Amino acid sequence: MKTRTLKKDKVNIITLGCSKNMVDSEVLSGQLLANEIDVVHESTKKDHNIVVVNTCGFIDKAKEESVNTIIEQVALKKKGSLDKVYVTGCLSQRYREDLEREIPEVDAWFGTMELPLMLKQFEADYKSELLGERLLATPRHYAYLKISEGCNRTCAFCAIPLMRGSHVSRPIEELVKEAESLVKKGVREILLIAQELTYYGLDIYKKRKLPELLHRLADVKGLEWIRLHYAYPSKFPLEILDVIKERDNICNYLDMPLQHASDNMLKAMRRQITRSEMTDLIHTIREKVPGICLRTTLIAGFPGETEQDVEELKEFLQEHRFDRVGIFTYSHEEGTSGYELADDVPAAEKQRRAEEIMEVQQEISYEKNQEKLGQVFKTLIDKKEAGRYLGRTEFDSVEVDNEVIIHSEEKLPIGEFVNVKITKAYDYDLEGIVVKTGN
16 A cells, blocks of 8 residues: 555554444454454554544444544644544444545445445555454453344434344354354453344344354353343344353343333333333343343433432433443434424433433342442452552453452452452442452
8 A cells, every 4th residue: 555654554443433433443453464464452552653533423422432532643644743534433424424424534435334445545445354353452361253244223312223234143153163262362251242132043044043152252252241132122132041040151241221211111122022011121130040130221311200200210220230230311413213203301411311220229239239248259350550459350350340349469360260258348340359269
């Protein structure tokens, strides 16, 4: 590839948004390396001459961050610090024509499924044989495994199908091979991600195949934790629970975004489920897998939401006492069915409601953490910061959940498991000391 510099090209990839974007960046990195092009991820050394910004277009804040990042990189190009700026990802997929007009200094724009086309900009070939060959942007002991792309659901608030297309499952054999490759690199924990995990297999196998996939992945030697993210509650395949209970290396953890609990809101959001049905499902999950950690995500301020709807949601949280909860304020996204409704809850009110809901969950989280005092948990050491180690139990996912703060005079290897006895508990974090097995 010809640029103004005489040096060999070096590409810096900046990833914004979710873990699915992270995987896309890792795959791009692997392809570039296979074509003998130097590549780094979010480097601060400034020794690169090309930048690829992998954008997020999910909600307003994410879109704003993506646009600001593109503008920052374009400014560096104008100063002569960069030769090329390329943009890919969800924002580029959704708003390419508008962005091309507004930021003409970007050298090329690509959608979410245009990796081979992007590689041509580097005079590089797409190597289909590089199954699972990714340059991990995560610490080497854990990795995300994207089992499908896109989504067939029609939730009123969600623009993902507009950016990622319809649901496309990846074959089981391909996923197992990728998991084996990741384990050989030192990965101990795999986090399964998809826009909708439970739909897996319906398109290519004509039946839900997540239970079989889980069994096959659990058979991969050296894989100690498998974690499930983003399960849709409607028509939830209960066989998944049998596999979680049966296989020791599948975490007792399920991330199941419910979005709301008021029947009025669930209907308006087109969630295809009622509060009563969600209640039955939660009871079934906890009966089949005692002690399972349930994480959910909620939305505050959807069009038409009333104070009564918020009260119902708070009651639902108090009734079911989820282990982990995340909350978003509603973002009015063009192209969605929700966009046809009046965005009638002011931004400040959306935020107030979100904070009010999280206050309820904060108390629940504190009480649940207090129950862990004196207990011993198998803990994965993620990193060392400020003289202390930070780890996670099987009940905690990366970045979004609790951390275990570990004080140890002995050196603890990053990426290894230790047994930790909990000595202190806070709203969202735990503290503990390393103990020998059996103590």
